[in-house]
Amino acid sequence: xxxxxxxxxxxxxxxxxxxxxxxxxxxxxxxxxxxxxxxxxxxxxxxxxxxxxxxxxxxxxxxxxxxxxxxxxxxxxxxxxxxxxxxxxxxxxxxxxxxxxxxxxxxxxxxxxxxxxxxxxxxx
Numbered sequence: 828x829x830x831x832x833x834x835x836x837x838x839x840x841x842x843x844x845x846x847x848x849x850x851x852x853x854x855x856x857x858x859x860x861x862x863x864x865x866x867x868x869x870x871x872x873x874x875x876x877x878x879x880x881x882x883x884x885x886x887x888x889x890x891x892x893x894x895x896x897x898x899x900x901x902x903x904x905x906x907x908x909x910x911x912x913x914x915x916x917x918x919x920x921x922x923x924x925x926x927x928x929x930x931x932x933x934x935x936x937x938x939x940x941x942x943x944x945x946x947x948x949x950x951x
Contacts, residue, residue: 830922837888840895844881845869853946857937864890868938877901889928893917893935906943
């Protein structure tokens with residue numbers, strides 16, 4: 828049902844935790860009331876680049892795997908590059924997800940986008 832990469836990121840998620848809030852940190856939280864998954868992402872930005880990223884996710888294995896994968900995908904990227912990450916690119920990077928779990932990758936990309944939006948609002 829799940830690819831080996833999904834299982835790897837579920838069993839050994841990367842970048843779990845949170846970052847101390849400050850002017851260089853953006854926070855985004857999203858949830859899906861239907862499945863109950865909740866994701867919160869913290870990004871630390873230096874010179875318009877995501878220097879560090881952490882997450883906490885309450886949800887199924889696919890939700891944890893997509894959270895872990897998206898953190899690896901955006902770390903070191905500029906904010907503009909990170910905003911181009913989509914739900915489809917997260918799922919593709921994991922070798923695909925079952926159709927009933929695609930909503931989880933939607934949440935992962937959305938959480939990163941919300942964290943970027945939060946950071947940008949602090950720096951208007």
